Amino acid sequence: MSIPGNHSAVAKIKIPPVLRPSVGGEREVSASGGNVGEILRDLADSHPATADQLFAEDGELNRYVNVYLNDEDVRVLDGLDTAVGDGDTVVILPAMAGGR
Amino acid sequence: MSPSSADLLRQVKSEIDEIDPSQVNELLQEGVTIIDVREAEELASGLLPGAKHVPRSYLETRIEGITPDRSAHIILYCASGNRSAYGARTLRDDLGYEHVESMTGGIALWKDRGYDVDVPRTLTAEQRDRYSRHLLIPEIGTDGQQKLLDAKVLLLGAGGLGSPTALYLAAAGVGTLGIVDDDVVDLSNLQRQVIHSTQRVGIPKVDSAEESIHALNPDVQVVKYPVRLDASNIMEIIEGYDVIVDGVDNFPTRYLLNDATVRLQIPVVSASILGFDGQLSVFKPYEGPCYRCLFREPPPAELAPSCGANGVLGVLPGTMGLLQATEVVKLILGIGDPAIGRLLLYDALAATLTEVKVHRDPECPICSRPPEEISDEEMGVFPDYEAFCAAAG
Numbered sequence: 001m002s003i004p005g006n007h008s009a010v011a012k013i014k015i016p017p018v019l020r021p022s023v024g025g026e027r028e029v030s031a032s033g034g035n036v037g038e039i040l041r042d043l044a045d046s047h048p049a050t051a052d053q054l055f056a057e058d059g060e061l062n063r064y065v066n067v068y069l070n071d072e073d074v075r076v077l078d079g080l081d082t083a084v085g086d087g088d089t090v091v092i093l094p095a096m097a098g099g100r
Numbered sequence: 101m102s103p104s105s106a107d108l109l110r111q112v113k114s115e116i117d118e119i120d121p122s123q124v125n126e127l128l129q130e131g132v133t134i135i136d137v138r139e140a141e142e143l144a145s146g147l148l149p150g151a152k153h154v155p156r157s158y159l160e161t162r163i164e165g166i167t168p169d170r171s172a173h174i175i176l177y178c179a180s181g182n183r184s185a186y187g188a189r190t191l192r193d194d195l196g197y198e199h200v201e202s203m204t205g206g207i208a209l210w211k212d213r214g215y216d217v218d219v220p221r222t223l224t225a226e227q228r229d230r231y232s233r234h235l236l237i238p239e240i241g242t243d244g245q246q247k248l249l250d251a252k253v254l255l256l257g258a259g260g261l262g263s264p265t266a267l268y269l270a271a272a273g274v275g276t277l278g279i280v281d282d283d284v285v286d287l288s289n290l291q292r293q294v295i296h297s298t299q300r301v302g303i304p305k306v307d308s309a310e311e312s313i314h315a316l317n318p319d320v321q322v323v324k325y326p327v328r329l330d331a332s333n334i335m336e337i338i339e340g341y342d343v344i345v346d347g348v349d350n351f352p353t354r355y356l357l358n359d360a361t362v363r364l365q366i367p368v369v370s371a372s373i374l375g376f377d378g379q380l381s382v383f384k385p386y387e388g389p390c391y392r393c394l395f396r397e398p399p400p401a402e403l404a405p406s407c408g409a410n411g412v413l414g415v416l417p418g419t420m421g422l423l424q425a426t427e428v429v430k431l432i433l434g435i436g437d438p439a440i441g442r443l444l445l446y447d448a449l450a451a452t453l454t455e456v457k458v459h460r461d462p463e464c465p466i467c468s469r470p471p472e473e474i475s476d477e478e479m480g481v482f483p484d485y486e487a488f489c490a491a492a493g
Binding site: 027066071073093 | 373398450459
């Protein structure tokens with residue numbers, strides 16, 4: 001859905017527990033792209049089982065999934081268009097309710 | 101020949117100025133400095149309104165902290181008027197205070213005359229001993245300990261998170277602990293729910309928790325709610341609590357709790373756990389974001405691990421529950437920077453604590469509006485998740 005930018009960065013993605021089975025059990029994976037959307041698309045291409053959990057049918061992020069670039073919510077930045085630099089960390093965070 | 105004690109007292113009283121309780125009563129509103137020179141253990145039945153307490157033995161060393169002004173009008177009193185007479189002479193003759201008086205008959209005569217006393221909030225000798233490590237911390241001290249003893253904290257669940265939270269808040273002297281839990285102790289709970297015990301398998305968790313809390317600290321009043329929190333009882337249960345500790349295991353209750361606590365403006369210390377991962381944040385209505393600002397809607401059942409039985413490292417709720425207890429104590433005492441507007445992510449396997457920012461959502465369906473506009477009908481409303489979970493098996 002987004003056109004690759006002029007540069008491509010390699011970022012770390014922190015995978016939440018519910019998505020780990022979809023990425024072979026890894027807690028952290030690398031992905032490349034010029035912005036958050038491209039990084040997440042790269043993740044979804046490498047691990048197709050994550051796609052439905054991350055993206056709604058319209059290509060936007062699902063509302064129950066928060067994505068942070070380093071410590072900031074991408075919704076208060078430029079959303080999926082937020083530029084990513086080398087070494088940045090993308091945190092994927094779905095709601096969790098376990099307490100017992 | 102040396103004078104007797106009685107001779108000395110008579111002589112001292114003849115040299116100093118004494119003042120009758122009736123005159124002191126008239127001076128109460130006029131900004132005179134009134135000092136109670138009795139010992140700490142004599143204060144339980146009350147002090148003169150507005151009086152400062154400086155034991156006779158500390159009078160010379162502490163008076164300048166009360167008033168360095170040598171022309172200030174100072175009235176000393178004790179139990180019956182003798183120690184205050186000696187104190188008055190010392191202040192005048194040794195330290196140069198010009199306008200010092202000793203109240204005739206002490207607090208005994210004051211009370212006989214029917215004048216008001218302020219009964220102080222003092223810790224008992226046992227409490228001073230029990231909480232001595234708190235009293236030594238300047239940020240807590242006697243005032244802070246009194247705040248803890250006055251505080252009412254509601255724990256949602258006496259399970260994985262609730263167990264360590266309840267034990268440590270009880271140990272810290274939080275005066276009232278409400279516990280909402282409709283479950284009974286099961287053997288499979290004991291891998292992490294340390295407030296319960298093997299002998300208490302099968303008994304209600306609220307009763308088991310109460311037993312442990314009272315064994316640890318009889319100061320704590322336990323209020324038991326052996327029910328499941330729902331829309332019909334939530335407002336009645338949570339009203340009046342200062343802080344709520346959220347360790348509930350399902351989304352419907354989390355959203356309901358959020359909406360009710362925003363309406364009543366009660367801060368919630370929230371944590372959740374799964375596997376080796378924990379999350380924690382403090383939701384203080386209108387000062388920071390609410391749970392709906394963080395997660396506008398719950399995930400579908402296949403992405404909601406709380407729906408089924410899931411594993412958790414036994415020590416993880418200990419870690420997260422104690423982070424919650426710490427935030428509760430900070431909120432009660434008003435110290436430090438609570439995790440408001442921040443979500444802490446603890447990864448036990450990596451031994452990392454990551455922090456992300458949480459912003460208030462200007463379009464939040466709940467906390468973007470004044471509390472009185474949040475209606476009963478919309479509290480906790482979203483697609484019927486419990487039925488969804490049940491359907492998902």
